[in-house]
Amino acid sequence: MIIQKLIINGCSTIDYGLSILHPTFALIMKLLLVAATKAEIQPFINIHPHTDVLITGVGMVATTYHLTKHLAKNSYDLVINAGIAGAFDRSIKLGEVIQVISEELPELGAEDGDHFVSLTDLGFMNPNEFPFTNGKLINNFRTENLKSLAGVTVNTVNGNESSIQKMVERCTPDVESMEGAAFFYVCLQENVKFIQLRSISNHVEKRNRANWDIPLAIKHLNNYLIEYVNKIY
Numbered sequence: 001m002i003i004q005k006l007i008i009n010g011c012s013t014i015d016y017g018l019s020i021l022h023p024t025f026a027l028i029m030k031l032l033l034v035a036a037t038k039a040e041i042q043p044f045i046n047i048h049p050h051t052d053v054l055i056t057g058v059g060m061v062a063t064t065y066h067l068t069k070h071l072a073k074n075s076y077d078l079v080i081n082a083g084i085a086g087a088f089d090r091s092i093k094l095g096e097v098i099q100v101i102s103e104e105l106p107e108l109g110a111e112d113g114d115h116f117v118s119l120t121d122l123g124f125m126n127p128n129e130f131p132f133t134n135g136k137l138i139n140n141f142r143t144e145n146l147k148s149l150a151g152v153t154v155n156t157v158n159g160n161e162s163s164i165q166k167m168v169e170r171c172t173p174d175v176e177s178m179e180g181a182a183f184f185y186v187c188l189q190e191n192v193k194f195i196q197l198r199s200i201s202n203h204v205e206k207r208n209r210a211n212w213d214i215p216l217a218i219k220h221l222n223n224y225l226i227e228y229v230n231k232i233y
């Protein structure tokens with residue numbers, strides 16, 4: 001019997017006493033679902049209360065700390081990062097669920113007037129030193145039926161047309177979140193299979209909260225997650 005838990009910022013709040021058999025291999029498939037906020041995955045938790053869930057808090061620092069601490073004590077067959085995100089490309093509709101297959105840390109470096117100097121150009125990073133490939137974090141594990149997109153992870157949500165344009169020219173990202181790269185970094189370092197599923201709540205533009213549709217993004221994300229996990233079990 002495996003004791004499964006809901007963990008919020010590293011503190012376990014609910015214990016469940018169930019294990020789940022994988023129908024094909026008759027093995028226990030251990031799954032961890034990681035989200036920044038509980039609200040983003042609450043509908044999934046209501047349907048799948050026995051899946052291990054880690055709520056990290058928003059941002060890279062909290063994600064890195066809580067996920068690393070949790071994976072040091074627990075082993076999983078698959079770790080899923082689920083949440084909402086902003087899309088740079090307007091052809092990606094609000095509420096669309098996508099998988100992020102590469103991540104970048106576009107703020108890591110130095111400003112030199114109008115020019116951005118990367119960590120590589122500063123001489124602090126080999127862009128091909130593990131877990132990086134050409135300065136990016138890459139996930140080779142994918143699901144078949146979702147668009148595979150490139151992500152950037154930021155500490156400050158982009159909301160200024162000039163900085164958005166500069167980031168698009170420099171990184172050509174499809175989507176933006178506040179946790180993705182931290183999640184990729186920890187999973188690659190820990191050598192655990194992972195996937196990042198995001199549903200688009202907004203387009204990356206001059207801040208206009210009235211244009212965001214968080215309820216639609218959460219609804220579609222959770223419908224997808226429920227179906228995805230139903231297929232696994």
Ligand SMILES: O=C(O)c1cccc(C(=O)CC[C@H]2O[C@@H](n3cnc4c(=O)[nH]cnc43)[C@H](O)[C@@H]2O)c1
Binds near residue numbers: 176
């Ligand atoms: O009210 C706001 O300005 C606001 C800003 C960021 C996030 C939120 C949330 O309610 C959810 C937190 C979650 O959302 C992800 N997210 C969603 N859209 C974006 C974006 O355009 N750029 C970066 N992150 C985004 C993020 O991963 C947060 O964890 C509210």
